[in-house]
Amino acid sequence: MLRSLARTALSAKTRLTASVPAPVARTYRSTALASTVVPVSHKARGTAYNSIRSFATETGAADQNEKEEKIIGESKKKAFQAETRKLLDIVTHSLYSEKEVFVRELVSNASDALEKLRHSQLTDSSLDTGKPLEIHISVDEAKGTFTIQDYGIGMTEDEAISNLGTIARSGSKAFLEGLKEDGTTGSTKDRIIGQFGVGFYSAFMVGSEIKVYTRSSKPESKGYCWTSDGSGSYEIAEAENVAVGTKIVITLRDECKEYAKEAVVETIIKKYSNFVDYPVLLNNKKINAVQPLWTKDKNDISEQDHIEFYRYVAGAWDSPQYKLVYKTDSPLAISSLLYIPQRHMEVLGMQREEPGVSLYSRKVMIQAKSKALLPEWLRFVKGVVDCEDLPLNVSRELLQDQSLSKLRQVLTGRVVKWLESEAKSDPKAYNQFFEEFGNFIKEGACTESDSNRPNVAKLLRYESSAGAPGEVFSLKDYVDRMKEGQENIYYTCVPKRKFAEESPYFEEFKEKGIEVLFLYDTVDEFVVNNLRQVGQNKLVSIDASEISDPVLQSSSKKDSKDAIPSEEELLSQQEAKLAAEDIAEWFRQTLGMRIRKVDVSKRHMSYPAVVTEHDSPAVRKMMAMMSGAAKVGESDLPPTPTNLEINVNHPIIQKVWAVKSENPEFAKQIAEQIYDNALIAAGVLDDPRSMLKRLNTIMEASLSSPATSKSKDTVMQPKKIEVVEGEKV
Structure with missing residues (x-):
């Protein structure tokens, strides 16, 4: 009976692969439908993935090991190479600010292992795990365990000793260096996440014991079990029933048993690893369903895609009024997707807006709602910024050198140009935006550096004596309309237009036809005091005691300016x-x-x-x-x-x-x-x-x-x- 079922399953699998072209059949065998080998839409890709996974489950292809791993060889005890117990203690207990990031680090390592296998299969067809390119996570509250398994490149005994036995050695980094020597990096460079080799050791923050089962994808490779309690040494032994790839079993400490709860782990995955290139399954349920839209060409992103992604990253229910897909390779490699909402939360004295842009590096979140990416006045902007070559510290939590400052400068300049472009393309829509978000722009005009303040000033809009009530103009509009010989830009700070028009200071400007800007908000006074001038034209209040401007100068007697006064007149x-x-x-x-x-x-x-x-x-x-x-x-x-x-x-x-x-x-x-x-x-x-x-x-x-x-x-x-x-x- 069992043989009959096996033959039926094998026949069905053969018919499936035979009915599609060879490249697609190979894709099925490695389940690279989840990667970018077949360029289809994410909806179609998801449908294909679910169909194949359903079939694979029925035929047994997606099952985990039918038999439990078992040590069969002699256990060899070794000390961690080149490092002391104290250094291991620092890495595992002091390096990371939050214990939950161990999930991010292990998922990143698993993603790298799958990417290495996918890349290697391009040149070596014998490397086939027979399993889908997926990351499986399972938690068991009763046993207090956290398990993560990938069907990736796997490790030989020597590689396990080298990669796991030497703290801070990055197998991913070595892999990339080898590709550079061969000149065959291709798209793999952008998909490899790990850099430092310490991510694995973050597991010791939560685990009292860690077992690593691994088997290389190379043909005829043996399986091994690597075990350590983080005390400074480890044991490695040959094991049977080990699947190709790597499986890590963490026995959680008593105070860390929350990481054996499915809901907790699902939240962490969605927070940090929602955009990794491969499916992440938690207790056989796919978690990372959202696509990293910022990696796509802007022409390939539909309006509905934008709306759904904006709602995801902003936690909102409305639709964005502005969107920006921004990519550049210089001075930093940046891919970003930014949005501006219809409304903001600071209206009517509600809570202050939190920063809305998160920092990613190679699709892995580094800082959620980062305060460092954009200046505070741009806190209304929502979205994602992914910087591939951003130099991070070994914990991937802090930025090194001056790169963060450079990234902030580049992004701020781009956002200002973005808004300026929107203002030019549709002034009416921009004026509506300014009515809602104008105070943020004014805050920027007060707080930006001297070099960038003039650029922010281009985004300001004000009513003027030259327009009707409710009609607003830019400072450039004012300058373009200045009278011949006029040197200054004139303004008055008043609560209402009526007060400005009835002001004793305004009378002379009105009769001489000199335009005056009407500034209604309290913050406007600080804006003009910080700007001081626009180009070569000074900003001058109409109530200033001394105003030197040719357009305001006139002779005392227009009709008889050349007449010589008599002695009686002089007296x-x-x-x-x-x-x-x-x-x-x-x-x-x-x-x-x-x-x-x-x-x-x-x-x-x-x-x-x-x-x-x-x-x-x-x-x-x-x-x-x-x-x-x-x-x-x-x-x-x-x-x-x-x-x-x-x-x-x-x-x-x-x-x-x-x-x-x-x-x-x-x-x-x-x-x-x-x-x-x-x-x-x-x-x-x-x-x-x-x-x-x-x-x-x-x-x-x-x-x-x-x-x-x-x-x-x-x-x-x-x-x-x-x-x-x-x-x-």
């Missing part, structure tokens, strides 16, 4: 100037320490006064927080003295000057109110309620005070001062 001007100085001096004495100085304004405005050289609202908020004045129950932060510019031709200024002699207290209240009004116009009066009592007194006096009524007939009109042409009164 009148001199008297008016002296009168203006007297008014300024009176304001200076009246307002006292609240101001630094009082100047006669030359601005073209309809307001009685403005303040300059004042702290911005954003700066005052920060100062209040730092001083503790913002705490409940404490007084407000004292206002910082400012400069006051008075419009001496304004009726209010002239009347307060006239009434000061008859009612000095009332005139003082008017002067204080003028100053507070100027602070309000500048947006720097912390609490307007402080002036309500005074304002009520002024209104009451203006309606009923005899002194005020009398002043109507006795107002002294100072002579008008010649100022900049067109000044409002």
Whole structure:
């Protein structure tokens, strides 16, 4: 009966391989359908893989060893070569930050063994394990064991002694070096993961005893059992019933029994080894079903592939609004797949976004959500970066030399260019992106290095007096529209557009047709202070005390600029100037320490006064927080003295000057109110309620005070001062 079943299975297997071309038949025999030998879609590949695996299970081809491995030869005890027990203790107990990485290291080694076999089979058809190119992991909670098996290249006795008996010797590295000498590396270089030879010893972090059963894929090779408890020596002996490849059985320590739980191990595999080139099966269930899309050509990745992969790496349910497939060989070999979501988590004060890009090396995760790959302001970007030749330390957890800095620099520059390209190709879509993620870009403009800050500035968008409400422009748009001879880029920081358009500082710019950017967010002030200029054009606030720009300069008398003033006119001007100085001096004495100085304004405005050289609202908020004045129950932060510019031709200024002699207290209240009004116009009066009592007194006096009524007939009109042409009164 058994012979009949065997003949039936053999006949079925023969018919299957005979019905397909020879290369595919060879592929089946080594199950290289799981590799890149046959270039089919991952869905088709998965279907073929499942069908073949189902058939193989029925015929017994995918079964593990029917008989348990058994030592039959004399056990030879050996010491680890060239290293001490202390060094072994460091490698196995101090090198790795997390014990769970032993799974990653063993899976990586198994993947390398399978790749070595696949490559060797290209030139030597006799190397055939008769097993699929897979990695099998099994856990047993009752026994407290973790077992991993591959049907790869395997090892001879000498290779086992050399590779396992010498700490930090990498068989994978030696394999690659041999390929380089032959000039036949091909794609194998990109698929070999191990570099340092210490990954195997990570198993001693969790295991009290480790058994390694191995048999070389070379014909007529014997099987061997390598055993060690990590104390500084090991034993090796010939064994029977050993499958071609390598099987590692770890007896877990009592405190590490969690690694005998299937759910725990599955999570670790998906975290670190989800993208290795070969199927990973845990208790006969395939775990790594997600394809490493970043290894494909961008034209071979469908929109649905992007959506599924984005949701996997970002843990999201939406679809990405932007995607970037970026590959380069210089200055580092980088393959990356990056996405930008539709929304972010920091809206409405929700939790701060965590970095969203993970670092891989040869499809094995090195750092999840790495903080080192991109600057913090790009934390909204999601995806994967795989750097093949990134120099890591022996634990594959830390980066060496300056490569991380170089990688960060390259990626940051590429992401900025990516966003700039998206802005040019579809401005409307980019403006919607900026509305959602603009604060991140502004953060970048404040924190980036001087060399990269101008590039980030290209991504900024602001409303402007040249556009309609809601319409935004880049700084380049502003520069392209500048008036002939204009030297500066002008802006104003206000909460709303209405406040900007009604500002006394804006009047002159509006009438002269000079564009002004409207900056609504608190962070915008820090942005312009960090940028300082765009190209050769300085960023200047319209409330600056001194603005030197040819477009704002005009003659005092346009129609008679060449006329020579008469002696009487000169005398009148001199008297008016002296009168203006007297008014300024009176304001200076009246307002006292609240101001630094009082100047006669030359601005073209309809307001009685403005303040300059004042702290911005954003700066005052920060100062209040730092001083503790913002705490409940404490007084407000004292206002910082400012400069006051008075419009001496304004009726209010002239009347307060006239009434000061008859009612000095009332005139003082008017002067204080003028100053507070100027602070309000500048947006720097912390609490307007402080002036309500005074304002009520002024209104009451203006309606009923005899002194005020009398002043109507006795107002002294100072002579008008010649100022900049067109000044409002």
